Amino acid sequence: MNGPEEHADPFAHLKRQAAERSDRTVERLSAAIAALRADGQKITAESLKQATRELEPGFAGLSFQVIRRNPRAYALYREAADAFTAQAADDKQPRPRRRRRRVRGSTGRTPRSSYDPLQRFDKKELVQRIRSVEAELDAERRRRSALPYDQQGLLAKIIRLETELILLQAEKSHPE
Numbered sequence: 001m002n003g004p005e006e007h008a009d010p011f012a013h014l015k016r017q018a019a020e021r022s023d024r025t026v027e028r029l030s031a032a033i034a035a036l037r038a039d040g041q042k043i044t045a046e047s048l049k050q051a052t053r054e055l056e057p058g059f060a061g062l063s064f065q066v067i068r069r070n071p072r073a074y075a076l077y078r079e080a081a082d083a084f085t086a087q088a089a090d091d092k093q094p095r096p097r098r099r100r101r102r103v104r105g106s107t108g109r110t111p112r113s114s115y116d117p118l119q120r121f122d123k124k125e126l127v128q129r130i131r132s133v134e135a136e137l138d139a140e141r142r143r144r145s146a147l148p149y150d151q152q153g154l155l156a157k158i159i160r161l162e163t164e165l166i167l168l169q170a171e172k173s174h175p176e
Contacts, residue, residue, distance in 0.1 A: 022070050028052050028062055029073045033080045042082045 009015075032051035036043050041051075049061035067073045078084050118126065 022072065025062065025066060025070050025073050026076065028056065028059075029067060029076055031055055032062070033076070037080075043080045044082060045077075048077070 029048065029052070032048045032055060033043060035051050035055060036047055041047055045064035045067070048067070049063060051061075053059060053061040062073075067077050121129070
């Protein structure tokens with residue numbers, strides 16, 4: 001710990017630990033790629049994470065960020081990943097060109113657009129709109145929940161009045 005190289009560089013032990021972690025990441029990634037290829041599975045960031053979990057129980061798996069931050073691991077990932085090899089095959093085939101439709105002013109039709117009108121609002125305006133709609137919805141819910149309560153009160157009054165009518169009719173028919 002207190003060797004001559006430690007006095008020259010006080011962070012030598014940290015650099016050594018970082019290099020060991022980097023090497024371990026590359027080893028884990030290589031093993032995962034080999035396992036996925038042996039099973040004939042696609043090599044993606046998620047499948048590599050799952051494979052490293054399975055190869056080393058108790059290990060959370062290599063996340064894409066860990067692979068991305070390690071230059072050697074990322075180079076290995078780029079060589080093996082299906083996303084990068086499939087893209088090269090797709091680039092060889094020409095893409096079909098989209099034709100533009102001409103807008104005809106004489107028909108009076110406006111061209112249909114895939115543009116969503118809400119996209120013109122900034123985030124603050126959208127939040128305000130959402131809050132106002134939520135407030136309206138809450139008020140409507142309260143109003144609708146009050147209706148059954150009011151109906152129940154009215155039904156109770158009707159039953160009391162009907163009971164009173166029956167009692168009055170009974171008194172009239174049996175005067176004592």
